[in-house]
Amino acid sequence: MGDHGTIADTPDSWPVERSETRYRSPIVGMVTDWVRMPGADGEETVSRDRFVHPGAVAALALDEAGRVLLLRQYRHAVQHRLWELPAGIRDVDGEPLVRTAQRELLEEAGYRAHTWHELVDFFPSPGFSTERIHVFLARDLVRVPDEEVDFVRVHEEADMTVEWLPLEEAVAAALAGRLHNGAAVIGVLAAHAAAREGFASLRPARG
Numbered sequence: 001m002g003d004h005g006t007i008a009d010t011p012d013s014w015p016v017e018r019s020e021t022r023y024r025s026p027i028v029g030m031v032t033d034w035v036r037m038p039g040a041d042g043e044e045t046v047s048r049d050r051f052v053h054p055g056a057v058a059a060l061a062l063d064e065a066g067r068v069l070l071l072r073q074y075r076h077a078v079q080h081r082l083w084e085l086p087a088g089i090r091d092v093d094g095e096p097l098v099r100t101a102q103r104e105l106l107e108e109a110g111y112r113a114h115t116w117h118e119l120v121d122f123f124p125s126p127g128f129s130t131e132r133i134h135v136f137l138a139r140d141l142v143r144v145p146d147e148e149v150d151f152v153r154v155h156e157e158a159d160m161t162v163e164w165l166p167l168e169e170a171v172a173a174a175l176a177g178r179l180h181n182g183a184a185v186i187g188v189l190a191a192h193a194a195a196r197e198g199f200a201s202l203r204p205a206r207g
Contacts, residue, residue: 002008016033016035016036016134017035017061019034022049022132027091030050032050033050035047043047046130051125053129053131054089054128055131056089056090056132057104057134057136058086058183059085059104060119060135060137060191063139067165068170068188069164070163070164070165071108072084073160083181085184086101086105086109087133088104097134097157098116098118098136101134102116106144108160110145111141111143111144112144113138114139116137117202118137119135137191137194149163167191170188
């Protein structure tokens, strides 16, 4: 048996001969790269589309009763209302990841948390997107009065429903296929696994 501790993703890149920007918005873009990679008869150059995304964060807020905070939000691309964690795009240059998560928890749910840990991070669509999502565990929560939250909820956030669901029930919902948001499903399962050790294996959030 091998050393399972050596199983870890590593940065790497294959040679790119040229790139062309197909689309660019203030936040995201689409780029086509021509990449040299192994072929049947040696190296060949092939095109690969790459959705350029600044990344996102999510906050899994867990209260003293072991309940996780979920928000129900409309998502037009998939035409569903999804149960999600408070989350958002990294749209402030230089802002630490945990600070973005703290801001999203406050703006979307009206809570602050005194204890933050890094829970899990993942690439949701590595076949074509650069997006990386970092999920933080937020505990020791404090409710902030609405009048103290300097944020106006509009568009998809205007009618979000808030639900506190016991972590065990959230796990059951994920495994039963009732939850489909990637950060919510992965965050809930990771929190459930980490809870077995009282969250002792988690890294404190930096920044």
